[in-house]
Amino acid sequence: MLEKNFDFKTAEADVVKRSKEIIAATAVKNRKSQTFTITLPPPNVTGSLHLGHAFTSTLQDVLLRYHRQHGDVTLGQPGLDHAGIATQIIVANQLSDQGVNWQEIGRETFIKKVWEWKEKSGGCIVHQLIRMGMSIDLDRLRFTMDEKSSRAVLHAFTQLYNDGLIFRAKRIVNWDPALKTAVSDLEVTNRQEKGTLWYIHYPLEGDEHQFLTVATTRPETLFGDQAVAVHPDDERYRQWVGRNVRLPLTRRIIPVIADEYSDPEKGSGVVKITPAHDFNDFEVGQRHSLEVLSVMDESARLNEWVPAEFRGLSVTEARKKVLAALEQQGFLEKAEAIQHAVPYNDRSGSVIEPRVTDQWFLDVKKLAPRAIQAVKDGEVQFVPDAWKHTYFDWLENVQPWCLSRQIWWGHQIPVWHTANGKMFCAMNEDEAIAQAAEYFGVDRDRVPALTRDPDVLDTWFSSSLWPFSTLGWPEATADLRTYFPTDVLVTGFDIIFFWVSRMIMMSLYFTNSVPFRKVYINPLVRDEKGQKMSKSKGNVIDPLFLADEYGVDALRFTLTQMAIPGRDIRVGASSVEIGRNFMTKIWNAAKFLERNQCLELREEEKTGGELSFALNRWIVAQAVAFKKKAKQDLEDMRFDFFAQGLYRFMKEIYCDVYIEGMKAGLANASPNVAAEIRGVARGVFLEFLKVAHPVIPFITETLWTQFGCSGMLLTEPWCEGPLEAADPAEKEDFYISVTEEVRSLRGLVGLSATEKLHLVAAVPDSFLGENREWFAALARLDSVECVKALPKNLSGLYFAKGSCEFCLKYPQELDLQKAKEVFAKKIQERENEVQRLKAKLSNEAYKKAKPEEWAKDAAAFEQKKEELQRMEAVRL
RNA sequence: GGUCACAUAGCUCAGCGGUAGAGCAUUGCGUUCACAUCGCAAGGGCCAUAGGUUCGAUCCCUAUUGUGACCACCA
Numbered sequence A: 001m002l003e004k005n006f007d008f009k010t011a012e013a014d015v016v017k018r019s020k021e022i023i024a025a026t027a028v029k030n031r032k033s034q035t036f037t038i039t040l041p042p043p044n045v046t047g048s049l050h051l052g053h054a055f056t057s058t059l060q061d062v063l064l065r066y067h068r069q070h071g072d073v074t075l076g077q078p079g080l081d082h083a084g085i086a087t088q089i090i091v092a093n094q095l096s097d098q099g100v101n102w103q104e105i106g107r108e109t110f111i112k113k114v115w116e117w118k119e120k121s122g123g124c125i126v127h128q129l130i131r132m133g134m135s136i137d138l139d140r141l142r143f144t145m146d147e148k149s150s151r152a153v154l155h156a157f158t159q160l161y162n163d164g165l166i167f168r169a170k171r172i173v174n175w176d177p178a179l180k181t182a183v184s185d186l187e188v189t190n191r192q193e194k195g196t197l198w199y200i201h202y203p204l205e206g207d208e209h210q211f212l213t214v215a216t217t218r219p220e221t222l223f224g225d226q227a228v229a230v231h232p233d234d235e236r237y238r239q240w241v242g243r244n245v246r247l248p249l250t251r252r253i254i255p256v257i258a259d260e261y262s263d264p265e266k267g268s269g270v271v272k273i274t275p276a277h278d279f280n281d282f283e284v285g286q287r288h289s290l291e292v293l294s295v296m297d298e299s300a301r302l303n304e305w306v307p308a309e310f311r312g313l314s315v316t317e318a319r320k321k322v323l324a325a326l327e328q329q330g331f332l333e334k335a336e337a338i339q340h341a342v343p344y345n346d347r348s349g350s351v352i353e354p355r356v357t358d359q360w361f362l363d364v365k366k367l368a369p370r371a372i373q374a375v376k377d378g379e380v381q382f383v384p385d386a387w388k389h390t391y392f393d394w395l396e397n398v399q400p401w402c403l404s405r406q407i408w409w410g411h412q413i414p415v416w417h418t419a420n421g422k423m424f425c426a427m428n429e430d431e432a433i434a435q436a437a438e439y440f441g442v443d444r445d446r447v448p449a450l451t452r453d454p455d456v457l458d459t460w461f462s463s464s465l466w467p468f469s470t471l472g473w474p475e476a477t478a479d480l481r482t483y484f485p486t487d488v489l490v491t492g493f494d495i496i497f498f499w500v501s502r503m504i505m506m507s508l509y510f511t512n513s514v515p516f517r518k519v520y521i522n523p524l525v526r527d528e529k530g531q532k533m534s535k536s537k538g539n540v541i542d543p544l545f546l547a548d549e550y551g552v553d554a555l556r557f558t559l560t561q562m563a564i565p566g567r568d569i570r571v572g573a574s575s576v577e578i579g580r581n582f583m584t585k586i587w588n589a590a591k592f593l594e595r596n597q598c599l600e601l602r603e604e605e606k607t608g609g610e611l612s613f614a615l616n617r618w619i620v621a622q623a624v625a626f627k628k629k630a631k632q633d634l635e636d637m638r639f640d641f642f643a644q645g646l647y648r649f650m651k652e653i654y655c656d657v658y659i660e661g662m663k664a665g666l667a668n669a670s671p672n673v674a675a676e677i678r679g680v681a682r683g684v685f686l687e688f689l690k691v692a693h694p695v696i697p698f699i700t701e702t703l704w705t706q707f708g709c710s711g712m713l714l715t716e717p718w719c720e721g722p723l724e725a726a727d728p729a730e731k732e733d734f735y736i737s738v739t740e741e742v743r744s745l746r747g748l749v750g751l752s753a754t755e756k757l758h759l760v761a762a763v764p765d766s767f768l769g770e771n772r773e774w775f776a777a778l779a780r781l782d783s784v785e786c787v788k789a790l791p792k793n794l795s796g797l798y799f800a801k802g803s804c805e806f807c808l809k810y811p812q813e814l815d816l817q818k819a820k821e822v823f824a825k826k827i828q829e830r831e832n833e834v835q836r837l838k839a840k841l842s843n844e845a846y847k848k849a850k851p852e853e854w855a856k857d858a859a860a861f862e863q864k865k866e867e868l869q870r871m872e873a874v875r876l
Numbered sequence B: 001g002g003u004c005a006c007a008u009a010g011c012u013c014a015g016c017g018g019u020a021g022a023g024c025a026u027u028g029c030g031u032u033c034a035c036a037u038c039g040c041a042a043g044g045g046c047c048a049u050a051g052g053u054u055c056g057a058u059c060c061c062u063a064u065u066g067u068g069a070c071c072a073c074c075a
Helices: A008-026 A051-069 A084-097 A107-131 A147-162 A219-224 A235-240 A279-287 A315-328 A368-376 A387-396 A429-440 A459-464 A478-483 A493-511 A543-550 A552-561 A573-595 A614-635 A639-668 A671-692 A697-706 A730-748 A772-779 A816-841 A844-849 A851-873
Strands: A035-039 A073-077 A166-176 A181-183 A188-204 A207-216 A227-230 A244-246 A253-258 A270-273 A332-345 A353-362 A381-383 A415-417 A423-425 A486-492 A516-522 A758-762 A783-787 A797-801 A804-809
Touching: A008 A107, A008 A552, A008 A697, A035 A051, A035 A478, A051 A073, A051 A107, A051 A486, A051 A516, A051 A543, A051 A552, A051 A614, A051 A639, A073 A478, A084 A107, A084 A459, A107 A543, A147 A166, A147 A423, A147 A459, A147 A493, A166 A279, A166 A332, A181 A353, A188 A219, A188 A315, A207 A227, A207 A244, A207 A270, A219 A315, A227 A235, A227 A279, A270 A279, A279 A353, A315 A332, A368 A387, A368 A493, A381 A387, A387 A493, A415 A429, A423 A429, A459 A493, A486 A493, A493 A516, A543 A552, A543 A573, A552 A573, A552 A639, A552 A697, A573 A639, A573 A671, A573 A697, A614 A639, A614 A671, A614 A730, A639 A671, A639 A772, A671 A697, A730 A772, A730 A797, A730 A804, A730 A816, A772 A783, A797 A816, A797 A851, A816 A844, A816 A851, A844 A851
Parallel strands: A035 A073, A035 A486, A227 A253, A381 A516, A486 A516, A758 A783
Antiparallel strands: A166 A181, A166 A353, A188 A207, A188 A244, A188 A332, A227 A270, A244 A253, A415 A423, A758 A804, A797 A804
């Protein structure tokens, strides 16, 4: 017996339990040898999953389940990401809440603490994934810092190093002074802020009455200035080029140089060049062989290279004090309020200070061309296609990737240094020593002391290897042969640079193959008001909260239905009601089947064959079309269409028409026909369950079992057999449309739903006579009478449909005026249609260009004209 | 400054070279034994603006306006 309502909590737990082994087994063996693989983007172990994760997870699971049902060996490779900086920040903050300074407890102890956190957060995430119905095998769960992944990272790094693609260089990088580490360009966000542009006098050497006015927003970096630059074509300053100025507040003399970087339009047209603290200035410095003088330490405090009174000051303090000193000594001309961009670290929120340091870089420029070509050649396809522009733009202008981070949590760089700067890159210390021994030509124990580079790799380095490192690379494993390259990557547009492009580059470099065939860029999930969800705004929705309230199926259905390519989606609790209501509808339909003895399995009816009940023929034809479209939608990755198709078929076709009609059918049919109806009702419903299963696994599995079917939908193929052979059921379609017309008329003239109505129908054949029961039920009629021709002066609501005429007999109390209006309106509708078609058909060019379409329109025109003529001939 | 999206019903959004659809909201009717987490029906749109291509444009092209995103930009 089915419960009154779908008890999703019990069902979810039960289905998860029953699915586990099958999911694991079908990752190895299924009916076909063809594989389908998705490497799930590994969530960061920084907490728990949010609604965006639930969204992409659902879409990926829909694909996994669809392919598993169709017999593919199906692997959804799960994993977790160590998320270097992000995780380190979280754990450091937790320690600080407990009054512990993470820097004081030392690297080893700190890392131990992070691993403890990882266990906790990872466990939470895994639990959430399973709860969401992800059909993944947790025995295959990987972590970017587990032993195998770490080996892959070491291997990749040493190979790139040996191939000369990884180098160490002293360069200006984005430096986070709070975390004291370099961060990549991608992690820096520029925010427009109010600032001040200060105009400062730089006196001419030898004649301090003359001066150049330099405009800057960064007066505190003045101590690092190596030159002032003017534009070579700037007449105002031409005579200054080649002379020297004195740096205010100091005795230092710097040259005036000419460089195109200087923009005469901006500020005073004279710009100070501070190579150690500005990216552009660094480049200017390179061009003019200027010295790089860093005047800040790792915490962005002024260092020993500045006058004593400014040492140790932070940027803000120093700025204040420098300005005061400039003003006091008469160097400050004016201050101007401006808007300018200030760089922030995404992760930590601190202001970035460009800083010159030794860092490790990957020469991405050498890897990019192949990656670009792979997408151009269609080896990797973006869905939606437009995202490839973003991908190309970035790769075509890509800069060396700063790989090193001065933090503790991550893969430590496998390079060992000698005291005087010789480096050995190796898989481990032993090998490094061996290399050193060979290099120096000495025994192992005579090798100079080696220290391992303290830096760790950018977290995205391990991620870039993920699709193949999870399958066993660098070993040539069976998994790698079986599952690689993978089929689809589902991810957000925000990590096309961070992740997608780098995976493609690394994969092509190391495996000579693309990592995946398709990249589905999923829409961004926003809240109901269209705001990006973020912890700071407090509008983050926990998917499990929604799942608890509405059920996982409801949530999955809602999310799937909203997966419109290329547009952000807005989700709130109320959107999940759509899904919840639909689950209720399905459940109620099942209850109806149960009460009408449709649940028992009857082999002979399941096979279909000749169907005698007209609506059976009709629903089978509908089911065939529905399934065909569902398949196409999934192949096209139109998840929204797929979900919509499920909704339409179940609600508007199966429930609204078929079930309503079969009630009448069952009541009037012979035992044989009744049995046929029950069989078809059941068969079509089961077919729906199969098709719907990828989106709503829990309710469908539960009903599958309740209907007495063996096995699980998880591996149940969509029926390819008898249901495929169906006739188009045109007559049924026609009369169903007549029932709609009757219902519409009844409402329009204001007849109550309880009013008994009689329909007289002038029809050419016996079809309606033989099918009057379900027809009457669908049209809400009391009785139907078939005649050869409508008698004259028949009082009632007249309408024509095709070549058939109908008269709905109304009761005495009907508002005649209203009835006339309705009749006029119906005539008008047809009139408009006839006029439109007539104009269209008279277009000779149209007839010539599209003869088939023209013919179709001509047929429609004839029909509408006939209807119109019939109706016009009638007097109400 | 550059690039890419988007502009359709009150709201959120589909769609398509042959003058438009859904969900929610609104209005009317209705609890006939699957379903009030409901059913039936109705109202509601110059498809941003201006040109162009075409026999025909909401759809393709160009421009404009507006919105959003990304990249660049610390004088």
